[in-house]
Amino acid sequence: MGIRKTKKIFINYLFVLPAILLFCTFHLYPFLNVFRYSLFQWDGIVEFSSAKFVGLAHFKDIFTANPQWWYSMWHAFYVTLLTLIFQNGLALLLALACDRAIKGARAYRMIFFLPPVLSGIVVGLIWQWIYDGNYGLLNHWLTNIGFGHLARAWLADPRTALTCVGIVHMWKGFGWGFIILLAGLQSIPRELYEAAKVDGAGAWDTFRRVTVPLMVPVFVLVTILTILNTMQIYDLIVSLTGGGPGYHTEVPITRILAAMRGGSQLGYACALGIVFGLILLVVSFVQIQASKLAKQE
């Protein structure tokens, strides 16, 4: 009886075994190693056993002597800020428009969600050409409508490059925000709106006192995901600017890659990854706590 039972449990374990094996090998083991490597000076070429232990020196360097890194962080933060305000603002506006009985809402929904399913590389390559200084569509149109003096090499100009990247990011992402916000809006019971109408509430009052409070969890979700996705922006950067001009569109992921590949400093790259990961974790944690506080009130 004991043996049969053991055998049965053993067979049951076979169900989770492939997942656990893959997970431990390709997730858990590298995850733990990131912390280990971050304490060593290691070029990744020699055996790790001969790497030099440096303790927290990499972290000290990041916080005291690496302005390059914090600039890249600022760039990603700037794009995130643009995205939070304009992308999600537009997404909410469009979601509100499509939530009401409007003709063609399904067609609009279908079109808005097209950019989010496309590859970031392809999107970046298309827009790189649209922004091109010599042959770009944008300059061509600007000249045609009489704003030729504004024409420039949009992605090569340090003053416009980052914002232009942000615009493409928002172009690719607003449909995603729209879909999630619309799903949230549609889950609000219609009776609440009717009740508000009976009570004589105007459109603005209804929005402020019915829609917004019920949408808080969705807003939090969209905000957290926007921050996580945008801070880790990478595909659009490589395909649009490659981090240039100069270092004006460098973002954290490109810096980690640069430390890893260009600088052959794998330990340092891991330390950067940890700092970045912790910041992201803190941001989402603060968001969740803030929403809980808001709910209690």
Place this chain on the structure above:
Amino acid sequence: MQKPIYYKIKKFMLMYSTHILLIIISLSCILPLLWMFSSSLKTQATVFSDMSLFPQNPHWENFYIAWTKGGFGRYFFNSLLYTIVVVSGIVFITSLAAYGISRLKIPGKNVIFYVFLAAMMIPIPGAFVALYVLLNKLGFLNPNTGFPLLDNVIMRLGYILPLINSGLSLGIYMLKTFFDKMPGDLEDSARIDGCSVFGIYWHIALPMAKPAIAVIIIFNTLNVWNEYLLAMLVLTGKSLMPLTRALMVFRGTHITEYPLLMSGMTITVIPIIIIYLMLQKHIIAGITAGAVKG
């Protein structure tokens, strides 16, 4: 009588301005794609001067040239292979694990489940550094078995296995919640009929989980088809590259062949657009569900 007319006009204006906004935004979504497509039909000589969206003499042969001489046929095959293998791997492995965690007696299964959940929540932007080191140490990056075909398979696995891993958490989470809600009557009667545990999973649980599996398939298909970073790190050989990686390499080496680059980009997005138009509803459901992946 003033009021109703005023309201009617206001409503009418609001309706119209809403539609105008929606149409402008829609156009801005489509125009860049149209521009890519029309540029792929021009020649190197006309592509910078002819700004029309519908070129007079479309050069359809560009697609043939990109597919054969440009190598995009091969890259397309690679993308297709990676997507099919990775997505089937994810579906098979996550459904097994989720079924086990939801239904079978496995000591410690809750711990397993929460570890997978935690992995989904904790962002580790530096993990690809350690993953790269691991793949190198395991011999996935430069295999040397003496059999070129085997080397080829090993290098591809070095890309496929980490991608399967990255789809595990969300898949297990979604399928476990699905299996938890699934009524157990059919399984019970199958057990009485002498069906094995695996048989019950395969013949009963898996077919019933189709809606959840569809979402997992779609979500991961998009992820794998569009993946770039890992391909850039892991796949150095041109013959192994998926489309996204190949496009960046092509741009780097054939900077002057814009129409071919645009053809390659069109080849890259067309399968996704077709799938999207066919399965729109499921895709939107998939992304909304994928949004839970925090």
